[in-house]
Amino acid sequence: MAAVINAVLVGVGHMGRLTARYLLEKGINVVGVVSRTSSQGEDIGTLVGLKTPIGVTVSNDLEAILANGNADIVLVTTSSDLKSLLPIAERALSCGVNVATISEEAFFPGTAGEIGKRLDEVARANGVTLVATGVQDIFWLNLPAMVTGAMHRIEEIHCWSNVNLDIYGPALISQYPVGLTPEEYARQEAEGEPRSLIPFSGIALEGLTAKLGWTPTGRSVRHEPIYAECAITSESLGRAISPGHTVGVTEIYEIETREGIKLRMEFVEKVNGPEETEKIAWTFKGEPELGVVADRFPGMEVTCATLVNRIPAILAAPAGYISAGSLAEAVIMG
CATH class of the missing domain: 3.40.50.720 (NAD(P)-binding Rossmann-like Domain)
Structure with a gap:
């Protein structure tokens, strides 16, 4: 410097x-x-x-x-x-x-x-x-935008991403419906609470659409609960989440554009099990068809390094x- x-x-x-x-x-x-x-x-x-x-x-x-x-x-x-x-x-x-x-x-x-x-x-x-x-800067915005430069024609852009809420601390995980029974989740959904979740991936997808110069003509967003199949310990919560209780949600955000190109992101926001890792996978449909995968993704480290860089x-x-x-x-x- x-x-x-x-x-x-x-x-x-x-x-x-x-x-x-x-x-x-x-x-x-x-x-x-x-x-x-x-x-x-x-x-x-x-x-x-x-x-x-x-x-x-x-x-x-x-x-x-x-x-x-x-x-x-x-x-x-x-x-x-x-x-x-x-x-x-x-x-x-x-x-x-x-x-x-x-x-x-x-x-x-x-x-x-x-x-x-x-x-x-x-x-x-x-x-x-x-x-x-943060992660969105390079892996949800600039990287996929750059990949489109290697294509002749684009029809659809899809992203699937998983984030382990537990590693980011109590401040983040407290914003999510974690540890709820199906009945408790349904009650919160009826009251509008889970739907008040900030569409993190959707905001990034809006940024990508704008960066590529496309005009949105339609949008949709929804959250689907994810339930534990076995007991999962959360360090941030300081307790175990029982089977059949929510470990997080999947956010699904879709954009249709005037240019005829569709964008979709499925963002899995949950407490991961011991064998699960964070991951980001992009698929680009058109000519040629391309894909980019970042497996075993270190989301916390990437976010902090990008902030400093x-x-x-x-x-x-x-x-x-x-x-x-x-x-x-x-x-x-x-």
């Missing part, structure tokens, strides 16, 4: 700690770490396993850290939804600090509604940038709340 980059990290859970280690190993200057719930007062260096402390302790005061005026970017690893992201991102952007987040709901500005417009206005007014990144591109990007699809090609940070 030609110049020192000063970063503030929000969150020291599973994702935050791994991101912190990646930042420090890349030589990025961590000038502040924020947590509302844990590890306050601990040095982030020793917290992530370094032999010696780095002199930066975990705080619960983002305001005070931003007031120092030396931060280039804030990395947010704590929230999946826009509502939770809003106060953190808005405060940083208002202070003239760029924001990178792994919030899945924030991934495509085109689906972010009024919150997205508000964040875009604040970012533009202060000459800084907000981008959401994207920092230079975000710092160089135009002001506003923008899509990762509009950034330069993602490459490893030196």
Whole structure:
């Protein structure tokens, strides 16, 4: 890196700690770490396993850290939804600090509604940038978009992906209908609760459609419960899930386009069994027909590495709340 980059990290859970280690190993200057719930007062260096402390302790005061005026970017690893992201991102952007987040709901500005417009206005007014990144950035958006460049004609694009909710910590798994009987799930569905799940894969599919320049004419989304066939232990929940109880859901998101091309994503969001692994598989129907598979996929590591590797591109990007699809090609940070 030609110049020192000063970063503030929000969150020291599973994702935050791994991101912190990646930042420090890349030589990025961590000038502040924020947590509302844990590890306050601990040095982030020793917290992530370094032999010696780095002199930066975990705080619960983002305001005070931003007031120092030396931060280039804030990395947010704590929230999946826009509502939770809003106060953190808005405060940083208002202070003239760029924001990178792994919030899945924030991934495509085109689906972010009024919150997205508000964040875009604040970012533009202060000459800084907000981008959401992670697994979706490369493996759900830029990689499939690049594959289409090897085709003469496209009819359909399908993706099947599995994510193990358990490895991402309690904050994520708590948002899902896990550990429910069929009757309990049916009752929640009747009340609308499972359907309130954020369509993570659908948001990415919307971003892919936009990046390829296609116009959606129809959409559908549904969630189907997944039930345990045998007892599965969840470390994040601290208990076992009994057979016949929900271990997660499959999100099925489909888009039809004016160009006649159909896109479909089946996203399996569940607590995996001991022999199951995360996986992403893309199928492209047309001429020629192509397929790309990433097996035994390390989703947590990929998300955190992409977040860190994207920092230079975000710092160089135009002001506003923008899509990762509009950034330069993602490459490893030196």
